[in-house]
Amino acid sequence: MTLVPSPEAQLSFLTKLQRLFAEGDFTATYKFALIIALADLAVELGADDGGALRLSNRSIAAKFIELYWQQTAPYSTGRAGTAPGVLAQNNGANAAVLTVIAEFRQSSPVATPLSARTLAGYPALIRRVADTVSAQPLQYLQNLGGQRDQFLYERARGVTILLPGVHYCLRRFQPLVQQLARSRWIDHIKRNRLNGPLLGEADDLEAFLFETPRQTLAEIGAGLRLLNGSRCFYCGSTAHEVDVDHFVPFSLYPRDLIHNFVLAHPACNRSKSDTLAALPHLERWLEHITRHHDSLQEIGHTVGRPADRVASRSVATWGYANAASSGAQAWLRAGLYEPVGASYTNCFV
């Protein structure tokens, strides 16, 4: 196992990343998508060691498709004085990735990012997106203030290799990296004068760009109810109304994976809020995603959201390991918390 980066190295990584946001040239939103994609892949495929991580450009392209899919649909504020339309992601002609995805969606109108994978045209879509990602953001991301500073990755044919220590830092600071990239992405879209007539004073841009639509959440809830009835995952009480809750909080990992959704009655949901769930819940969740794997996969296919048990498990492993190392508390029930200790991380072995 390679040594993990020292605290100084981690700090210098964050400083560089901040410089990248401050000094990088962002004519399109691609670079934000690339940073989010690399951080997601580091969480899902990486480990907590200081080694390098090899990523295929196609796996990065698949993340781009997932990220931009929703954004190829017209955005509408529904308010007077604004017109619905597809948001511009580029200061000039619209971004090629968007055009390619939009074309694909026109030829397969019912497809979702997930069901698209089984369609005949998908390999060509991946290839085209991977070509653009390779020629543009991967090529230019590491240019800071007019100079190349190769601090994140090196490239070889068809692959991107995160340098030693980089995927460790991306995992460690994932929520921060996501938040930075998302807020700059939103900002970029707001500042683009082409979007003026669409946006007006809209304030729901973050939800439109990055969150699972309410309608889809309702469908996920209906699917989960078929598995366990309207029972709260945390306290077991049967509730007339149940919410769809992120087991690993959305604030910690803002990407919706089907295996990470459970039903919770509103009081438990509110009380748990943005904390991780305590050991008995974690053990039950690990059992739940194994026992109901096939059904969860099916719900994912129906609603078109990613259903990936391995990724969900790695996200939880990562979330709890970070919590244990920072001395965080986990939520047991209303008003009762306990420290995240070694027994938590042992669950994943």
Ligand SMILES: [Zn+2]
């Ligand atoms: Zn409850």
